[in-house]
Amino acid sequence: MSQPELRDEVEMLSLMLLIRRFEERASQQYQAQKIGGFCHLYIGQEAVVIGAIAATRHDDYLITAYRDHAHALGRGTSANACMAEMFGKATGCSRGLGGSMHYFDKANHMYGGHAIVGAHIPLAAGMAFASKYRGEDRVTLCFFGDGAINQGAFHEAFNLAALYKLPVIFICENNLYAMGTSVERSTSLKQIVDRAEGYEMPGFVADGMNFRDVRDKLTEVIDAIRKDPHPAFVEIRTYRYRGHSMSDPASYRTKEQLEKYRMDDPITRLRAQLTREGKLSNEQFDAMDKAAKETALASVKFAEESAELPLEELYNYTYVGADGATLARAMSTDAPPL
Amino acid sequence: MTMREITYRQALNEALAEELERDPNVFLMGEEVAQYNGAYKISQGLLDRFGPSRIIDTPISENGFAGMGIGAAMVGLRPIVEFMTFSFSLVAFDQVVNNAPNMLTMSGGQFNVPITFRGPNGPAHQIGATHMHATEPLYANFPGLKICTPATPRDAKGLLKTAIRDDNPVLVLEAELLYSSKGLVEPEGHELLIPLGQAEIKRQGSDVTIICYAQTVPMALAAAEALEEEEISAEVLDLRSIKPLDMEAILNSVAKTHRVVIAEQDRPYCGIGSELCYRIQKEIFDELDAPIARVAQEDVAMPYNERLEKAVLPSAAKIVTAVKKVCYA
Numbered sequence: 001m002s003q004p005e006l007r008d009e010v011e012m013l014s015l016m017l018l019i020r021r022f023e024e025r026a027s028q029q030y031q032a033q034k035i036g037g038f039c040h041l042y043i044g045q046e047a048v049v050i051g052a053i054a055a056t057r058h059d060d061y062l063i064t065a066y067r068d069h070a071h072a073l074g075r076g077t078s079a080n081a082c083m084a085e086m087f088g089k090a091t092g093c094s095r096g097l098g099g100s101m102h103y104f105d106k107a108n109h110m111y112g113g114h115a116i117v118g119a120h121i122p123l124a125a126g127m128a129f130a131s132k133y134r135g136e137d138r139v140t141l142c143f144f145g146d147g148a149i150n151q152g153a154f155h156e157a158f159n160l161a162a163l164y165k166l167p168v169i170f171i172c173e174n175n176l177y178a179m180g181t182s183v184e185r186s187t188s189l190k191q192i193v194d195r196a197e198g199y200e201m202p203g204f205v206a207d208g209m210n211f212r213d214v215r216d217k218l219t220e221v222i223d224a225i226r227k228d229p230h231p232a233f234v235e236i237r238t239y240r241y242r243g244h245s246m247s248d249p250a251s252y253r254t255k256e257q258l259e260k261y262r263m264d265d266p267i268t269r270l271r272a273q274l275t276r277e278g279k280l281s282n283e284q285f286d287a288m289d290k291a292a293k294e295t296a297l298a299s300v301k302f303a304e305e306s307a308e309l310p311l312e313e314l315y316n317y318t319y320v321g322a323d324g325a326t327l328a329r330a331m332s333t334d335a336p337p338l
Numbered sequence: 339m340t341m342r343e344i345t346y347r348q349a350l351n352e353a354l355a356e357e358l359e360r361d362p363n364v365f366l367m368g369e370e371v372a373q374y375n376g377a378y379k380i381s382q383g384l385l386d387r388f389g390p391s392r393i394i395d396t397p398i399s400e401n402g403f404a405g406m407g408i409g410a411a412m413v414g415l416r417p418i419v420e421f422m423t424f425s426f427s428l429v430a431f432d433q434v435v436n437n438a439p440n441m442l443t444m445s446g447g448q449f450n451v452p453i454t455f456r457g458p459n460g461p462a463h464q465i466g467a468t469h470m471h472a473t474e475p476l477y478a479n480f481p482g483l484k485i486c487t488p489a490t491p492r493d494a495k496g497l498l499k500t501a502i503r504d505d506n507p508v509l510v511l512e513a514e515l516l517y518s519s520k521g522l523v524e525p526e527g528h529e530l531l532i533p534l535g536q537a538e539i540k541r542q543g544s545d546v547t548i549i550c551y552a553q554t555v556p557m558a559l560a561a562a563e564a565l566e567e568e569e570i571s572a573e574v575l576d577l578r579s580i581k582p583l584d585m586e587a588i589l590n591s592v593a594k595t596h597r598v599v600i601a602e603q604d605r606p607y608c609g610i611g612s613e614l615c616y617r618i619q620k621e622i623f624d625e626l627d628a629p630i631a632r633v634a635q636e637d638v639a640m641p642y643n644e645r646l647e648k649a650v651l652p653s654a655a656k657i658v659t660a661v662k663k664v665c666y667a
Contacts, residue, residue, distance in 0.1 A: 061413065095446030104445035111412060112445065119432055122402045126409020126417075133365070133391065133415060153432075156402025163397065317443040318481045320450040320505045327535075327582050328481060333616075 010280055010288075012054050012211060013270050016046040017292040019070045020267060022079050025296040026069065026086060026100075030246045034304070035086040039100045042070040044241035047266035048173050049074045051206070051214025051236075052141055055222055061127045063111040063120055064143035066101035067173075067240075071143065075108040083299035089306035096309055097317060117178075118144065118151030121170070125157045128168035128231070137226050140168040147178025149195055150186060161231035162199040169221055170233045173208065179244040180252045196233035208238030209261065211270045341522035349491035349523055350380045350456075350512065353498035354418065358388050361416060364502060367394040367403055368420030368457070377422045378458060378517055404430035404455070408437050411453040411507075418502060421457035424473045424511060431476075438507035439482025452505045456498065458514035459487075460553050460603045461651050467639040470514075472604035474580050477509055478613075484508040484534055485580040489555035491521040493578055496532030504534065511580075513552045535582030539591065543573030546597040546661050549588060549614060551577040554601040554633075554652055561601075561657035570665055580610060588614070589621055596627040597664045601657050606634040631660040 023041045030039045042049075045067075053074045056062075064071045072082055077093050085092030086100050094104050094113070103113040111127065114120035124142030131138040148154050149172060161168050174192050176183055189195065196203030202224075206217040214236060221232045239261035243250035250258075274280035315335070318328035329335040344352075357364050370377045372385040372395040385393040396403040400421065407417035421427040427434055434455060441449045460472040477483050484506055488494040494512065501508035524530050540555060541562050550558040555576045562572035575591050577584065592598055598618060600611035611632040618630060633652045641647055661667075 063409075092446070094444060094448070097446045098444045102444040104448050106445075106448040111409075111449070112441075114437075116432060116436055119405065119437060122405020122433065123409030123412065123437065125402070126406035126411070127413050128409075129406055130410040130413045130415050133410070153401055153405060156399045157405065159397065160399060160402045160406055317447050318439075319484070320442060320447075324506075330585070331481070331581060331583070 008054060009270070009274060010284070012050050013267065013274065013280070014288045014292065015074055016050050016211070016267050016270065017289055018079065018295060019046050019073050021289070021292040021296040022073060022082065022299065023069060025300055026083065027242070027246065029086070029300060035100065036088065037099050038066070039086065039246045040067040040244065041242040041246070042067050042240065044261060044266070045173060045175060045208060045238045046070060047211040047214055047270070048171070048208045048236045048238050049143070051211045052171060052218050054211070054215040055218035056139065056141060059109055060138050061109055061111055061131070061140040063124050063127065063140065064113065065117065065120065065145055065148065066113070066115040067145065068101065068103045068113045072103040072105055072108070072110050072113070075105065075110045077103065077105040077108055077110060079295045079299040080302040081105070084303040084306045087303035087306070088308060089303055090309040091302070091306040118148040118153040120144070121148065121154050121157040122160070124168050124170070125161045125166055128161065128166035129164060131167055132229055138167070139222050139225050141171060142168055143171045143173055145178060146172060146174040146176065146183050146192060147186070148172070149192055158195070158199045158201065158231070162201050165230050167225045167229040168231045169218070169225060170231065172233070172235045173238055174235050175238050175240045177244065177252070180248070182252070191235070193233065193235040202232045204232065204234045206234055206236045208236040209264045209266045209269065211266060212273065339524060339528065342525060343520050344491055344523050345517065346491045346494050346513070346519050346521070347378065347380055347517045349495035350498055351382055352526060353495045353502070354381060354384060355387065357499055357502040358384065358392060363414065364416045364418065365392040365394065366418045366420065367396055367407060369396055369398055369422045371395060371420050378514070381420070400426050400430035401433055404433040405437065407453050408433060408441070408451055411451045412441065412449050416452050416502065418454045418456060421455060423469060423514065424457055424459035425469050425471045427455065427457070427473060428471070435477065435480045435483070439480050442482060450505050451507050453507045454498070454501045454510060455507070456501070456510035457512060458517070459511035460513060461635070462514045464642055464644055464647060466642045470640055472635070474511055475604050475609050478581050478610065482507065483581065485511060486534055486578060487511045487513070487552040487580055488578065489513060489516065489552050489576055491519070492523045492530070493532060493538070495523055496530045497534065497578065500531050500534055508534070511552065515553055516556070519556070532578070534579045535584055536579070537575055537577050537584035537587035539573060540576045541572070541574040543571040543595065545571045545595055546599060546665055547573045547575055547591040547595045548599045548601055548657060548661065549575050549577065550601040551580065553603045557652060557654045557657055558601050560654035561661065564654065564658050565661055568667065570661060570667060572661060585617060585621070588618065592618055592622060593625050596625055598626070598630045599633060599657060599660045599664055600630060601633045601652055603652060604634060605637050606632060607637050609634055628664040628666065631664045633657050633660050
């Protein structure tokens with residue numbers, strides 16, 4: 001076990017670095033108005049998704065909410081495709097039709113990128129239902145924020161998943177704030193994980209600033225699900241360093257709180273663990289970081305140079321089928337002639 | 339081929355059974371569809387025949403199970419989700435309008451959602467304001483959804499089978515008050531597929547076109563019969579699908595009769611008829627010999643009281659009056 005684990009951990013750290021450097025670039029490009037709409041950064045939470053990915057197979061289904069850049073990058077979507085998506089380019093992972101909040105990548109089993117809070121949680125139950133229906137041992141990973149746990153869709157999906165014993169792991173990325181509303185101000189429970197009890201579902205807590213804790217807890221949960229299909233709920237306690245979105249100065253938090261979490265940075269921590277154990281040298285880390293920065297910078301260039309979808313394709317994505325575009329055109333009031 | 343007379347309910351049941359038989363990826367889920375055999379008995383016998391893994395009872399949790407269906411469709415299954423009535427689909431509105439039809443665009447064409455939402459829709463009898471919505475104008479406003487509204491057993495069977503095979507989300511809005519109505523249908527085992535977006539002339543006529551769908555079709559036919567006695571020849575054009583819309587059939591009929599009454603089961607304001615009026619005048623303004631008339635519900639919440647309910651709903655008598663108006667008779 002030790003050798004592959006060694007390789008994996010360094011590789012996982014490099015993915016965490018890629019996510020961070022990519023998002024730093026995205027933030028810069030947003031400020032330069034190269035990126036439109038909303039842009040929600042994941043910086044600070046990297047160990048959550050990468051810990052989960054380290055614990056799962058590539059063909060396990062993954063679905064998440066709108067803070068989704070890391071989930072796609074972690075799954076193997078290229079930085080180029082991710083950046084191009086935010087630039088609205090045809091080379092983006094959703095051809096520039098989804099934007100920051102709607103990353104999809106079928107080949108990497110990334111099922112979105114969903115922007116209505118909680119509305120994708122029933123979808124995850126359906127994906128897990130399909131695995132069970134077909135007798136596969138895939139697990140569905142469903143990520144959402146602490147803001148989703150008071151939505152009806154969350155509760156309905158939890159009940160259905162428990163009722164039908166669906167192989168889904170619900171992962172609450174508790175970063176303490178639903179936009180600007182803290183968990184204490186939104187949720188009747190002191191501990192989010194206790195929501196699991198209401199559905200007789202096993203519940204776990206993991207430290208989202210600690211890659212190994214996330215990976216090890218999820219490995220245990222997922223092994224159990226594969227052996228005997230059932231849902232589980234994991235609350236992963238984490239923190240986002242930035243505001244809810246690019247337009248949020250996060251004035252509802254204190255500097256002290258932010259500093260406290262920054263001191264516990266997931267990348268710094270995993271690096272220190274690996275260095276202490278003699279598995280990673282400073283030179284190696286610096287090289288990895290440099291590579292991540294270069295990949296992120298190159299993705300900006302790629303996005304800038306990529307083409308947008310031609311206007312003629314506007315009607316091609318509303319219906320599938322030979323007559324899909326004709327239909328979308330026909331229902332439009334005054335579609336331009338073909 | 340000998341046609342059989344069966345009920346609208348039986349026709350839907352046959353469509354479900356045939357498609358479940360044909361494709362193992364098809365399954366049916368909804369409230370009371372399995373052990374209870376369906377609140378309206380549309381799924382009668384299906385649990386016994388196909389078993390509990392494919393005929394699935396759900397809790398009263400429309401948002402949850404509609405979303406589950408969409409997720410299953412994203413990974414290759416072909417779910418049929420029954421709403422006990424489309425009035426209850428409003429609890430799942432976000433799933434039906436935001437997740438099912440948007441997925442294809444949002445994913446840049448990677449994920450289509452081959453799901454069928456079906457169940458009774460439109461006016462019923464004395465169940466008050468919450469339970470008898472005609473939801474077609476709500477859903478018709480969302481790109482990516484297809485909507486059909488069968489009025490006869492034959493159309494019910496043929497449209498539902500087509501809907502299940504469609505690779506897009508399709509809403510089959512069944513006519514609750516017509517479940518026990520009878521009509522001729524091809525023999526069982528005959529592959530009856532009626533394309534979406536094809537209207538059908540249910541009765542030929544030359545003086546006026548009555549455009550109708552779902553529950554207003556039998557009303558329009560009754561009105562046409564009554565009008566015959568007054569020597570007005572009414573053509574009854576059943577849309578069968580709301581989206582796609584068979585504009586060609588509409589324009590052909592209007593070009594023949596030059597007068598139009600739209601008989602719709604929904605409410606008038608921003609209703610289906612509003613759109614039809616716009617499209618007809620836009621395409622063949624010069625063919626019209628009179629302003630288009632509409633028969634729809636009154637724009638009030640549905641009263642329970644039977645006499646008031648009747649006053650709200652479209653009827654054959656109201657259609658007759660409207661036809662006389664456009665014929666200046």
